Amino acid sequence: MTTEHPRGAATPLRHLVVAATAAVTLLALAACGSSTSPSASKSDGSTSAFGFAPVKQDSSAAITVWVDATREAAAKQFQTAHPEVPIKVETYDGGADGSGSFQTKVEAFNQAGSGWPDVVFSTQNNEAAWASQGKDAFAAPLDKGYLDKSFLDGFTPGALAPVTVDGTVYGLRNDLAPTVTWYDTALMKQFGYTVPTTWEAYQALGEKVGKEHPGYIVGTVGDSFAPEIYFWGAKAPVNVVKGTDQFSANTSDASSVKMATLVDDLLKSGSMAKESVFSPEFVQKYTGKVLMMPGPVWYSGALFNNPSSLKSAPGTIAAGLPLGWDGQQAVAGNVGGGTWYVSRHSANLEAAKKFMEFVTSDPSYQVDLAQGLPAYKDAGDKWLAKQAASGFFAGDFAKNVSAAASEVWDGWGYPRFSQEAVWAKTVTPALSAGKSLVDTLPEWDKAIKNQAQANGYKVK
């Protein structure tokens, strides 16, 4: 080595550089190495107590909580109610719009072997599919002794389905977003129509509206979550997840084809819009002209009771029960609803538990402050009663929404990829180009299966 660099002055500098490089590399490698079994190395051996091996616990350790801006109120309310619990609240984008920031950050922390938050809120309801898997799984199982069974039983039936993977609950649902059948009672009365209760009657009414009242609509298929309204609500088996790695989609099933035909017919009659409910065009064209619209419960605040959107008159909009096929039991779809997760790496699981139970069930947040329908049944009932008392909605709002919340079809899975993204990439452009939905089904089928395979599923 000295023969290559005879100048004495260069040698100490070079040694310094080599030493520094080696030190940084070793530190990085050490960090990577520790990520292979962080919990095993720090485990106190109490694997069986919670169904996972917790790290060494410290009851005075502050818990770090990640929330989106909307859920910051939940964390603040917890701080007010439990000033004795040390907590650090950090806001992030909540994984909104499929940003994947939760997963991206956790994977970086997995590589580093440290830095995980203790509790995370996500706006996406399919995070459990990845957060529960792998040797660096982030989400702690909650129903293996960590949370009380009586508490978990307090959630609306089916509410925890999105956070349940292979029979184990890995998260808690913050709010529910079942689909209901929104309709304008004033327009229904004016046109002399009755509210349909089946998809077949809905289709017939839509065709009638197209002929008798052009310009009025009974729904829109322009949003990326349209499959969750129409195909989920039609019990179409196009998003079936079994276990942790099996996926199937069948767009040629009778329910899928029937729903696609219904959408095509209504598009043809002009009573089904192609615009997104959030688009300027939709608001311009259809303010005051939405006769009916199957959609999630959060349409209430986002569209009808929103001065920036449809701005409906108080007392005109009602939430009807979900529609079903003639002769079959009606089911609801679901669009969204946030979820909470606890990290397996948390050093203060007791504080994390207290936080999780508070933010999902305590009325001081879920009833008094939260805008969405609480997933915790007791809080949900109180929230619905409060909404009904506001007098904005016509009909039996609380009863119908509550019924829809417990009728969400469990045949629709929560895979590691976004069905909405697949729909937006394949179906929306085809419909915009004037192609029929029935003709687009094979293309959609292929795109779903490709996406499932790319995410490691065995596809049937």
Place this chain on the structure above:
Amino acid sequence: MSATSPRRSYQLTPGAWLGRAATVLVLVFFVVFFALPIVWLLIASGKTPHQLVSTGAFTPGSLGALSANWGALVHFQNGIVFQWLGNSAFYAVAALAITLLTTIPAGYALALGDFRGRKALLTTTLVVMLIPSTALVLPVFLELSAVSLVGKPAAAILPFSFFPFGVYLTYIYFSTSVPRDLLDAARIDGCGELAVFGRVAMPLARPVVALVGFFSFVANWNNFFLPFLTVPGARSPIQVGLTNLLASVPAFNFTATGDAAVELPTLAVATLLSVTPVLLIFLFSQRFLVAGLTAGGTKE
């Protein structure tokens, strides 16, 4: 007058006229293509959410609506937008200071020095310039994590202090615009190497210092991915903060509601606010920047 001395443009041949018309068309196309979105953004910031979706894209809003949108932005998380701006300014200026301290001497040494490994260093600088910064995010994150800097301001400052493009710009400037003879004259007059650099080279290098400073500041200000990972929450710079705002727009996040929901015109105001510092710095340092960009263009 015009009859006796016809203007030159009247003498254009049909071919030249067509050429000029084509040039104007191309220029108009690019002006429209690039300027329209900015004009739209400016107009959008002065509309109410309802006006934004119900009036024409370029129908002007009102000062009242602009004020309301500004109020909503300031109200969001108790004015966290100012904290984000402050964070951005701190990270960008601190990284800029370190960048200037390291890149200017480095470029000077590479251009006018004569030492072993000079060519290898220069080649390395060029190669590193070509590596996309995103590709380095994970290794840099692991490095920062290994030395427990994640979440600390240094995690957003140190990585951006490494600016090979600045070294290269300085190298080009000193290679082409500062005569070696001038530096030799200073040496003959008794200046040491540090004095030659400090008293002779640096005063001549003001344009390139401004240029490197500007590029470095803009790069620091606009960087997203690394700060997104390393300085979360209230320590975020404005670019990461903007995504938090975006995630609070109900159109992108169905669960965003209540006081924390951000309407699109408010987001437009935030976007304009985030580019204002860069715009102001550009306007005030324009003269230096142009001098720096054109320096070395000719050699006598």
